[in-house]
Amino acid sequence: MSGMLNKEESKSRFDKIADDLIRPMTKNDGLSLQIWIFLLVTVLSLFGYAYFLQLRDGLGVTGLHDYASWGMYISNFVFFVASSLVGMLITAVLGLIGIKWITPIARIAEIVAVAFAMMAGLVIVFDMGRPDRLLNVFIYGRLQSPIVWDLTVVTSYTIISLLLLILPLIPDLAIIKRRLPNAPKWQLLLWNILSFGFVGTPAQYKSIHKMVRVLSILIVPVALAIHTVTSWLFASTLRHGWDSTIFGPYFVSGAFVAGVAWVILAMYFFRHQYNLKAYLHDEVFDKVGKLLVLVSLVYLYFNINEFLVPAYKMKAGDDHHILTLFTGSWAGLFWFSQIFGNILPIILLLFKRMRKPGYMFTIALLVIMGAWIKRYIIVVPTQLHPHLPIQNVPEAFHVYTPTGPEIAITLGTIGMAILIMTILAKIFPVISIWETAEEAGVDHETINQ
Amino acid sequence: MNRYNTLKHIALALTLTISNIGFSQEWTVPEDAKSVVSSVPFSEMTQQQGKDLFNANCKSCHGAIGANAPLPLNPSPGDPASERFAAQVDGALFFKITNGRAGMPSFKNTLSDADRWALISYIRTFHPNYKGAVAENPSAVNTFKGGNIQMKVSFDDEKHMATVNLSGTENGSVVPASSVRVGAFVQRYFGQMKLGEPIKTNASGVATFEFPTDLQGDSIGQLKIIFKLIDEDKYGLVVAEQTVNWGEKFVYQNPLDQNALWGDRTAVPTWLLLSYFGVVLSVFAVIGWVVLQLLKLKNLK
Numbered sequence: 194m195s196g197m198l199n200k201e202e203s204k205s206r207f208d209k210i211a212d213d214l215i216r217p218m219t220k221n222d223g224l225s226l227q228i229w230i231f232l233l234v235t236v237l238s239l240f241g242y243a244y245f246l247q248l249r250d251g252l253g254v255t256g257l258h259d260y261a262s263w264g265m266y267i268s269n270f271v272f273f274v275a276s277s278l279v280g281m282l283i284t285a286v287l288g289l290i291g292i293k294w295i296t297p298i299a300r301i302a303e304i305v306a307v308a309f310a311m312m313a314g315l316v317i318v319f320d321m322g323r324p325d326r327l328l329n330v331f332i333y334g335r336l337q338s339p340i341v342w343d344l345t346v347v348t349s350y351t352i353i354s355l356l357l358l359i360l361p362l363i364p365d366l367a368i369i370k371r372r373l374p375n376a377p378k379w380q381l382l383l384w385n386i387l388s389f390g391f392v393g394t395p396a397q398y399k400s401i402h403k404m405v406r407v408l409s410i411l412i413v414p415v416a417l418a419i420h421t422v423t424s425w426l427f428a429s430t431l432r433h434g435w436d437s438t439i440f441g442p443y444f445v446s447g448a449f450v451a452g453v454a455w456v457i458l459a460m461y462f463f464r465h466q467y468n469l470k471a472y473l474h475d476e477v478f479d480k481v482g483k484l485l486v487l488v489s490l491v492y493l494y495f496n497i498n499e500f501l502v503p504a505y506k507m508k509a510g511d512d513h514h515i516l517t518l519f520t521g522s523w524a525g526l527f528w529f530s531q532i533f534g535n536i537l538p539i540i541l542l543l544f545k546r547m548r549k550p551g552y553m554f555t556i557a558l559l560v561i562m563g564a565w566i567k568r569y570i571i572v573v574p575t576q577l578h579p580h581l582p583i584q585n586v587p588e589a590f591h592v593y594t595p596t597g598p599e600i601a602i603t604l605g606t607i608g609m610a611i612l613i614m615t616i617l618a619k620i621f622p623v624i625s626i627w628e629t630a631e632e633a634g635v636d637h638e639t640i641n642q
Numbered sequence: 643m644n645r646y647n648t649l650k651h652i653a654l655a656l657t658l659t660i661s662n663i664g665f666s667q668e669w670t671v672p673e674d675a676k677s678v679v680s681s682v683p684f685s686e687m688t689q690q691q692g693k694d695l696f697n698a699n700c701k702s703c704h705g706a707i708g709a710n711a712p713l714p715l716n717p718s719p720g721d722p723a724s725e726r727f728a729a730q731v732d733g734a735l736f737f738k739i740t741n742g743r744a745g746m747p748s749f750k751n752t753l754s755d756a757d758r759w760a761l762i763s764y765i766r767t768f769h770p771n772y773k774g775a776v777a778e779n780p781s782a783v784n785t786f787k788g789g790n791i792q793m794k795v796s797f798d799d800e801k802h803m804a805t806v807n808l809s810g811t812e813n814g815s816v817v818p819a820s821s822v823r824v825g826a827f828v829q830r831y832f833g834q835m836k837l838g839e840p841i842k843t844n845a846s847g848v849a850t851f852e853f854p855t856d857l858q859g860d861s862i863g864q865l866k867i868i869f870k871l872i873d874e875d876k877y878g879l880v881v882a883e884q885t886v887n888w889g890e891k892f893v894y895q896n897p898l899d900q901n902a903l904w905g906d907r908t909a910v911p912t913w914l915l916l917s918y919f920g921v922v923l924s925v926f927a928v929i930g931w932v933v934l935q936l937l938k939l940k941n942l943k
Contacts, residue, residue: 335907336918345918349925356932363939390940397942404932411928418921 198634207635214622214629215369217467219376225466233612240605243598244319252322254598260583261576261593266320268569269603272451273313273610274347274423275444275564279452280306280354281416282488285409294480296632297472297624298456301463303358304623305455308613310351316606317344339425346419353412358617359387360405364398364627367391368640383620393641420444427571433514434575437503443495449488450535451564457481457557459614461550463623472624475549482548485560489539496535514578523574526566534563669743671734678733681785682756684763692764695757696722699749707768715745723768735762785873786819788812793824793882795869802855802888806869808847810877818847823873826851829866840872859889 198206246254257264283302287295295302318324334341366388370381391397421441428440437443460481464473503511504519518527538556541547547556573593577583583591595603630640682688696707703719705711712719720726727735739758742748749758766772791810798804804826808819822843827834841849851869859865864887871880897904901911 333907335905336910336914337903337905342918345922349922349929352929353925356929360932360936389936394943397939400935400939400942404935407928408932411925415925 198636200639203635203639206633207630207639210630210633210635211368211372211626213469213471214624214626215372217463217469218369218619218622219373229615233608233615236604236608237612239601240608243601243605246598247319247322247602248324254596256594256596256599258590258593259586260579260590261573263320263572263576264593265569265595265599265603266316268565268572269606270313270316270320271423271444271568271572272565273309273316273606274420275448275451275568276455276610277306277309277313277350277354277452278416278420278445278448279456280310280357281412282449282452283456284357285412285416289406289409293632294477296628297469297477298460298481299628300358300361300621300625301459301623302452302456303354304614304617305452305459306354307351307358307617308610309455310347310354311613312606312610314344314347314351315609317347319602319606339422339429342422343419343426346415346422350412350415350419353408353415357405357408357412360401360408361625361628362621363388363391363401364393364640365622365625367393368626369622380620393637395637398637417445420448427575432575432580433510433578434571437499439495439498443492443499446488446492446495447564447567450485450492450560453481453485453488454557454560454564457485457553458561461554461557463618464550467618467623469624472629478550478553479545479548482542482553485553485557486539486542489535489542489560493535493539496531510578510580514574517574517578518570523570526570530563530567530570533559534567535560669738671737675737676731676733678736680732680736680759680762682759684759684766688760688763689767690764691757692760692762695753695761696764699753700761703745707765717744719746722765727765728769728772732762732766735765785821786810786812786877788817788819789877791819791822791871791877791880793869793871793880795882795884797884797886799886799888802853804851804853804867804869804884806843806849806851806882808843808849810847818845819843820845820847822847822871822877824849825870825872826853827868827870828857829868834868837867855888857889858892859887861892861894863887863889863891865889 243254255264255266280303283295284299288299318327321327330341330344334344336342366384370384370388374381376384391401421444424440424444427435428437430436457478460473460478463469500515500518504515507515517523538560541552541556547553577591577593627640631637696704700722703713703715704722705713705719707721708723710721710724712721736758738746739753739761740748740750742750753761786808788810789812791808794807794809796805796807806824808822808824809816810819811817820843823840824843825840826837828837829835837851837853841851843849853867857865864885866883866885869882869884871877874880898906898909901909903911903914905911
């Protein structure tokens, strides 16, 4: 294809692509951005106050207690780890098998991954109450404990995701550096550092391709490990509802559902806010919609296994747990997450008419709500159904009710994740310029002029 | 398929016929078993006990007593109120309940002697012509009638044996206490473990116990062995204790000392250590390689 374009055409095509994709970085977003930032800052200041209370008075300000010692924070942690797994799904799995339509969404997926992976680590620190307790993991941690493995994999995954975000950015930053010579000093400096002296020689392209390829392979086992180990935090106990052999794949499949939904939200947002309709077009949405159906079907399959098999056997202890989920006090949340977070999205997205940006935005929102609730009912109810009866404790220990500060801190972490995405999407182009240009038939020479 | 089914039916019919031939015969009880009688007289209490036991264990086959509604098995279980049962002596019923035959299960291990006698005591209430066997045949229960039993124990540490010597006061003179049941126990953390079945003293008031050689003792192999009269309600609490040192030495192994998944951080299993550092080092080696390539990027012309 590139052979057919003459220099002139090539140049004008590239200019259009580069202008379209760089514009959001320079454009003054005006009121809408200000409102957006204001919202995030409000959430973050609430978070700040709540966290101050928690630091001052300890974990007593939360609803956590002797029985439910893992609550909203840990549910949120699992949710974040899950959401971050989409980076691996899109860049590595789909990228390695050569799927072309991921070009406009690969970076978005990587941004989602980096933001949530970073926050996942932080949420753990909030859950510890006193942040200095983190040191205890290093001082007293046992290699036999899934918690140590968890910390290891979360760190590795964050580093690899960051590298997978930065590497394909290198040629882009070289382009931007040339096209925006009047940008603020700090930005130029940042681009300069992060473009690592890239000028577009064939050897440099080759090296970048090779690094991306190696990391794409490496991230597959690491990503599987991060969520499998997270599931083992639960599954390596004997407790009702956690004592399951399929928790690893069950968590991984659920992670892809949440992650794809986040990518859809981000796609929708950038498409409108950044005016990228020509790049994040209906066809990409259609494809991502189908991807969501696929991963949701796999997740549904695991859900059927995870609930139907124990429900058929109704082992003593499990029976109580399962009944409270199916028909008891947790039934509302349980069926919401199953129906709106999984079954309904599958059915709706089977219709081509529904795989349009507007509908998909709504569906993705439901999926994310369902996904968050699902983590909550995996983490909390089990702890309220211990093997020995709950007795001789304050009445409040029979239930778990998150408190205001706890909710504020949780919302704050979600706000922080979104803030990280907002910043990354402001200082970097959200769609790869050079790869889009390459696909449009523009040669490397034109790109690096 | 069809032929297979026919064959199966023939086989089934044959088995049934043969088993019928085998068991429709008389159920003979050895003579000495017949002469056994209950050591405890039948009373309202034993009857009540027997009733409960019957309803729980026997009714499913024998039907409600007196209703003549046993399960239609071959041979028929029969209604215990019927003449078929009434005509048999206590010892015969006891033998049959204890050992069972064909469709009649053996209750040797599921019900105690006392329970089985209680059942008979209950069944007998439906036999209007029955005369109590305990009263009729007092010589059969020739247990020691006196009291104030003294117990002496001597051990043979070599052979792991013990001899229990009982004497008691009867009619004002001290005599050997014969036909008294003695049980042996070994002291454990949460109670006393029974060592075999109780043994009756012989005519000279002696019961001999032989112990297994592999009894678990404490860290220096000591065991506390306890002898007790079983019929405590009759003779009062008579106990003798003895500590012996031929138990197996107990060597405590702290599970936390091994390198295992449950160990502390200094007791990591080698395979885990290798896998952890193997995986972490390889992942970070690749990351390091990428960073190196990144730094070299600007030199690639």
